Amino acid sequence: MTAPLLKLENISKRFRVGNKELAAVSDVSLDVAAGETLGIVGESGCGKSTLGRMILRLTDPSDGAIVFDGRDITRLSKRAMRPLRRDIQIVFQDPYASLNPRMKVGEIVAEPLVNIGMKRAEIAARVAEVLKVVGLPAESADRYPHAFSGGQRQRIGIARALAVKPRLIVCDEAVSALDVSVQAQVLTLLRDIQRETGVTFVFISHNLGVVRFLCHRIAVLYLGRVVEIGTEAQLFETPQHPYTQALLSAIPEAGAGRRGRIPVPSGEIPNPINPPPGCPFHLRCPRVQDRCRSEIPTLVSDTGGQAVACHFPGADADSPHQTLEDKRMTEGEAQ
Numbered sequence: 001m002t003a004p005l006l007k008l009e010n011i012s013k014r015f016r017v018g019n020k021e022l023a024a025v026s027d028v029s030l031d032v033a034a035g036e037t038l039g040i041v042g043e044s045g046c047g048k049s050t051l052g053r054m055i056l057r058l059t060d061p062s063d064g065a066i067v068f069d070g071r072d073i074t075r076l077s078k079r080a081m082r083p084l085r086r087d088i089q090i091v092f093q094d095p096y097a098s099l100n101p102r103m104k105v106g107e108i109v110a111e112p113l114v115n116i117g118m119k120r121a122e123i124a125a126r127v128a129e130v131l132k133v134v135g136l137p138a139e140s141a142d143r144y145p146h147a148f149s150g151g152q153r154q155r156i157g158i159a160r161a162l163a164v165k166p167r168l169i170v171c172d173e174a175v176s177a178l179d180v181s182v183q184a185q186v187l188t189l190l191r192d193i194q195r196e197t198g199v200t201f202v203f204i205s206h207n208l209g210v211v212r213f214l215c216h217r218i219a220v221l222y223l224g225r226v227v228e229i230g231t232e233a234q235l236f237e238t239p240q241h242p243y244t245q246a247l248l249s250a251i252p253e254a255g256a257g258r259r260g261r262i263p264v265p266s267g268e269i270p271n272p273i274n275p276p277p278g279c280p281f282h283l284r285c286p287r288v289q290d291r292c293r294s295e296i297p298t299l300v301s302d303t304g305g306q307a308v309a310c311h312f313p314g315a316d317a318d319s320p321h322q323t324l325e326d327k328r329m330t331e332g333e334a335q
C-alpha cells in the first residue's frame with residue numbers, strides 16, 4: 001500500500017475560554033490517500049472546521065501530529081510552511097464572503113500564482129486555463145464577483161484553489177450555501193476535477209447526503225471525536241454507531257443532497273467545555289448502558305476497515321453486530 005498523502009496522528013485542539021478549556025477536537029487519527037476524497041461530517045460545533053484549519057496549519061494543534069506526504073508539518077514555522085501552502089488549498093463555505101468584491105475575478109484567481117512568484121505571462125494563461133476547467137468563460141476574468149451567482153462564485157473559489165495545482169484541497173461546507181440543483185453541479189464539477197487531476201479532497205459538511213455523492217470514505221465526528229469511519233458503502237449500508245444511524249435516518253430517500261441542517265437525535269449536544277464522562281454520545285443514545293456513562297469507547301476497526309467507537313455497536317436494532325461482511329454473507333446465502 002502506498003503511504004497516505006495526509007496523516008493526522010492523535011490530533012487534539014483545546015481552546016482557552018475564560019478560565020476554562022474547551023476541547024474542540026480530541027484525539028483524532030485519520031489517513032487520506034492520494035486521489036481520495038475523505039468526508040468529515042457531524043453537527044454544528046463538533047469540530048469539523050477546527051480540524052480543517054489544523055490541516056491547513058491555520059490553527060496549531062494542542063497535541064498530535066500532522067504528516068503531509070511523509071513529512072511532519074505540525075511545528076513548521078510560517079516561513080517553512082510557505083512552499084507547502086501551494087500543495088494544500090481551501091475552498092470556503094460562503095462564496096459571497098470569501099471573494100474580495102473589489103478585485104476582478106482574474107486578479108482573485110491570479111493572487112495565489114503571484115504569491116508563488118509565477119511570471120505575468122504564465123499567470124494569464126493559467127487563469128484562463130482554470131476558468132475553463134471550472135466552466136466559466138474567459139471574459140469572466142475582467143468582471144467583479146458581484147456579477148456572478150452563488151454557484152458561479154463558488155466556481156471562482158474553486159478556480160482560485162486549483163490555480164497553483166495543489167495536491168490537497170480542504171472543502172469546508174463548500175456547497176452548503178447553494179441551492180440543491182447548484183450543489184449537484186458543483187459536486188459534479190469537483191468529482192470531474194478529481195478524475196482529471198488526481199487531487200485529494202477533505203470534504204467537510206454537516207450533510208451526509210452531500211458527502212455521499214463525492215466521498216470514498218467518511219468520518220463521523222461527534223463532540224470533537226471520530227465515532228465512526230468507513231467507506232461510503234459501509235457507512236450507508238451497515239452503519240454501526242447509533243449516531244451515524246440517527247444522521248442517516250434523517251436523510252429522506254429522495255432528499256439526499258438537499259439543503260439544510262440534519263435533524264438531530266433527541267437531546268442537547270453536550271457543551272465541549274464540560275463534556276460528559278464516558279461516551280460523548282451517551283446522553284442522547286438509545287442504546288445507552290452503564291458502561292457508556294463512565295468509559296470512553298475507543299475506535300475499533302473490523303477486518304473491512306470500518307471502525308466504530310461504541311461499546312455496543314450494531315447495524316440496527318433488528319440485527320445487532322451485523323457488519324458489511326455479515327450482510328454480504330447473508331445476502332450470498334439467500335441466493
Ligand SMILES: Nc1ncnc2c1ncn2[C@@H]1O[C@H](COP(=O)(O)OP(=O)(O)OP(=O)(O)O)[C@@H](O)[C@H]1O
Nearest residue numbers: 015017022024043044045046047048049050051272
Ligand atoms: N477560536 C476559538 N475559541 C474558542 N472556541 C472555539 C474557537 N473556534 C472554535 N471553537 C469552539 O470549538 C468547537 C468546534 O467548533 P468548529 O467551528 O470547529 O465546529 P464545526 O463542526 O465546524 O461547527 P460549524 O459547522 O458550526 O462551524 C465549538 O464548540 C466552537 O465554539
